[in-house]
Amino acid sequence: xxxxxxxxxxxxxxxxxxxxxxxxxxxxxxxxxxxxxxxxxxxxxxxxxxxxxxxxxxxxxxxxxxxxxxxxxxxxxxxxxxxxxxxxxxxxxxxxxxxxxxxxxxxxxxxxxxxxxxxxxxxxxxxxxxxxxxxxxxxxxxxxxxxxxxxxxxxxxxxxxxxxxxxxxxxxxxxxxxxxxxxxxxxxxxxxxxxxxxxxxxxxxxxxxxxxxxxxxxxxxxxxxxxxxxxxxxxxxxxxxxxxxxxxxxxxxxxxxxxxxxxxxxxxxxxxxxxxxxxxxxxxxxxxxxxxxxxxxxxxxxxxxxxxxxxxxxxxxxxxxxxxxxxxxxxxxxxxxxxxxxxxxxxxxxxxxxxxxxxxxxxxxxxxxxxxxxxxxxxxxxxxxxxxxxxxxxxxxxxxxxxxxxxxxxxxxxxxxxxxxxxxxxxxxxxxxxxxxxxxxxxxxxxxxxxxxxxxxxxxxxxxxxx
Numbered sequence: 001x002x003x004x005x006x007x008x009x010x011x012x013x014x015x016x017x018x019x020x021x022x023x024x025x026x027x028x029x030x031x032x033x034x035x036x037x038x039x040x041x042x043x044x045x046x047x048x049x050x051x052x053x054x055x056x057x058x059x060x061x062x063x064x065x066x067x068x069x070x071x072x073x074x075x076x077x078x079x080x081x082x083x084x085x086x087x088x089x090x091x092x093x094x095x096x097x098x099x100x101x102x103x104x105x106x107x108x109x110x111x112x113x114x115x116x117x118x119x120x121x122x123x124x125x126x127x128x129x130x131x132x133x134x135x136x137x138x139x140x141x142x143x144x145x146x147x148x149x150x151x152x153x154x155x156x157x158x159x160x161x162x163x164x165x166x167x168x169x170x171x172x173x174x175x176x177x178x179x180x181x182x183x184x185x186x187x188x189x190x191x192x193x194x195x196x197x198x199x200x201x202x203x204x205x206x207x208x209x210x211x212x213x214x215x216x217x218x219x220x221x222x223x224x225x226x227x228x229x230x231x232x233x234x235x236x237x238x239x240x241x242x243x244x245x246x247x248x249x250x251x252x253x254x255x256x257x258x259x260x261x262x263x264x265x266x267x268x269x270x271x272x273x274x275x276x277x278x279x280x281x282x283x284x285x286x287x288x289x290x291x292x293x294x295x296x297x298x299x300x301x302x303x304x305x306x307x308x309x310x311x312x313x314x315x316x317x318x319x320x321x322x323x324x325x326x327x328x329x330x331x332x333x334x335x336x337x338x339x340x341x342x343x344x345x346x347x348x349x350x351x352x353x354x355x356x357x358x359x360x361x362x363x364x365x366x367x368x369x370x371x372x373x374x375x376x377x378x379x380x381x382x383x384x385x386x387x388x389x390x391x392x393x394x395x396x397x398x399x400x401x402x403x404x405x406x407x408x409x410x411x412x413x414x415x416x417x418x419x420x421x422x423x424x425x426x427x428x429x430x431x432x433x434x435x436x437x438x439x440x441x442x443x444x445x446x447x448x449x450x451x452x453x454x455x456x457x458x459x460x461x462x463x464x465x466x467x
Contacts, residue, residue: 087192090235194234370447392432
């Protein structure tokens, strides 16, 4: 079997661009296997059948679709470039790859970072290099590229750097942490935003009427439509999956209308009166944080439940808890931040519905913890001084003394090493002259911060040479 045959769909003929592709270079090119191959049949999921086929059909992501934008140049101008698509689930990453596969005149190969290894990646690049010598370019789509380890990502570099391939890689993770720097610097990063409720509504309406979708077989009651859009949470795939389930439930009852009860039964979630983009979104989020600040654990759990059941993005909730851990608790319970960060990581790792338990544990911990806003007050005061021009030069004894000639400039000359003192602290000025003597952190006596306050008082006396 040849390298090309590893990724070829048996019996599939035609150009790599699929319907609408033109030009001799696409003739006989293989369509990539995987989620983008042979998806036009009626047994395919509704979300797959309804994928837009052109950029003009794409819903949302208007920042990427302007005339002359890189994405349009790659698709409509058939320009060779490598793209890194970063966005939340259901925001259109795979759809954009599908459009590239249909509209460009290049061979299109798809691999999944879940199953492909270095050997498979190198096989694709070697085949693309040979095809390039015959006048045919290749687009390689890598889904979930953040799952590739460093060696696997390194394997992509020669193909990207020499433009033997045009890479289209998709990730839900921050690429600055999950993608190696050489690959990131050689790719154009396009950030996709979550779809708005209006975008989701447009997709739902299109799926109800389009021949590729439900073709008018069912109608969606206004309340059901509102609830479906809310539950989707900006995820197009989720919205269409729920719609397909609800349509099947309605048809099984010999009715053409999907009402709210049918939708709830189909997706097993009760309707919660909650507008993710309206006042209630901010009101409920505010009430959650203020209940934690006020130490009312039961109210906090109520608001958490409302947000989860309304389809709120759990990562949004987790981020608010991380902020609250430092803003409202801080040093009064230093473990609060660790718990909140752990809940955020667990939310990303586990996902809903189980992540609700992780979030609840964090909410309970934060609500019951002793409270202090001394941390946020301290950094606010320090930032205010900096913004007002209170900066000053770093004292000479604290400056870097490791490079040649630094000592001649007096750098580090009178620096006193704290570990030489049995107390671990020595009398010495650390702040610039302009703010010497100013204090920013004023701890409370609550929780662990009470002990910190006593220690801080003595530290400041030692630094000042008073003992």
